Amino acid sequence: MVYAFFVSHWLLSVLFQSLFQHRYAAHRMYDMPKRTERVLHFLTFLVQGSSYLDSRAYAILHREHHAFSDTERDPHSPWQHANALTMMWRTKKRYSDYAHRRREPEPRFDGGFPEWPWLDRFADSWPTRIAFGTMYSLFYLAFATHWWQIAFMLPFHFVLGPVHGAIVNWAGHKYGYQNFDNGDKSRNTLPFDFLTMGELFQNNHHKWAASPDFAARWFEVDPGWQVLKLLAAARIVSIRTPQRAVFPEPLPKAA
Numbered sequence: 001m002v003y004a005f006f007v008s009h010w011l012l013s014v015l016f017q018s019l020f021q022h023r024y025a026a027h028r029m030y031d032m033p034k035r036t037e038r039v040l041h042f043l044t045f046l047v048q049g050s051s052y053l054d055s056r057a058y059a060i061l062h063r064e065h066h067a068f069s070d071t072e073r074d075p076h077s078p079w080q081h082a083n084a085l086t087m088m089w090r091t092k093k094r095y096s097d098y099a100h101r102r103r104e105p106e107p108r109f110d111g112g113f114p115e116w117p118w119l120d121r122f123a124d125s126w127p128t129r130i131a132f133g134t135m136y137s138l139f140y141l142a143f144a145t146h147w148w149q150i151a152f153m154l155p156f157h158f159v160l161g162p163v164h165g166a167i168v169n170w171a172g173h174k175y176g177y178q179n180f181d182n183g184d185k186s187r188n189t190l191p192f193d194f195l196t197m198g199e200l201f202q203n204n205h206h207k208w209a210a211s212p213d214f215a216a217r218w219f220e221v222d223p224g225w226q227v228l229k230l231l232a233a234a235r236i237v238s239i240r241t242p243q244r245a246v247f248p249e250p251l252p253k254a255a
């Protein structure tokens with residue numbers, strides 16, 4: 001039971017991060033009516049729970065990452081840090097500065113992302129995060145069959161968002177193969193990326209940053225794109241940028 005919860009929470013959490021915060025908020029690869037956007041925003045909050053990511057802060061940080069990939073100004077390049085923890089710490093500080101508006105971004109990185117101040121404030125409050133953490137803990141207390149499930153699996157549920165970010169940002173710019181020379185260190189870590197729903201095709205994604213499909217070669221599978229295609233076929237969203245589209249300049253504005 002706890003394994004099913006772990007796997008589904010992991011996959012859903014990273015799927016919503018990929019579809020909502022990354023492909024929609026940061027890149028606006030697709031459009032949807034405002035009401036649908038609110039539903040998706042709320043579902044993202046429910047699924048990501050205690051480690052929900054503010055879409056404005058995520059989008060600004062991520063656009064900086066594309067503009068400065070693997071240079072000193074990249075907010076999270078593994079080539080600028082001795083280990084993943086110092087990289088995560090620096091990312092977290094910059095993320096909080098944008099989430100709490102202690103720092104203003106360059107105008108070109110601002111705007112075009114979904115904003116719902118009430119929900120983002122509510123999601124970011126300690127009582128909300130603790131309430132989600134308590135629910136995960138109660139589930140483990142009820143269904144865990146070994147003590148080590150509580151010791152080693154439960155803590156991941158509290159911080160899934162940052163863990164996924166760290167895996168993608170560290171491994172995706174350090175381990176794997178390259179299809180393209182993008183002038184940075186981006187790599188494709190896995191040819192079948194179910195672990196992070198397509199996010200580990202960093203080399204392809206830095207080449208065609210506006211392409212909603214992160215796969216580039218016949219043997220590569222991007223699960224996030226498959227889900228997006230289904231949503232488009234059901235007319236829930238409409239794909240905005242074509243496959244193999246490069247980064248649009250200037251950044252698209254909000255609908």
Ligand SMILES: [Zn+2]
Pocket residue numbers: 065069172173186202206
């Ligand atoms: Zn990258």
Ligand SMILES: [Zn+2]
Pocket residue numbers: 022026027062066205209
């Ligand atoms: Zn991106």
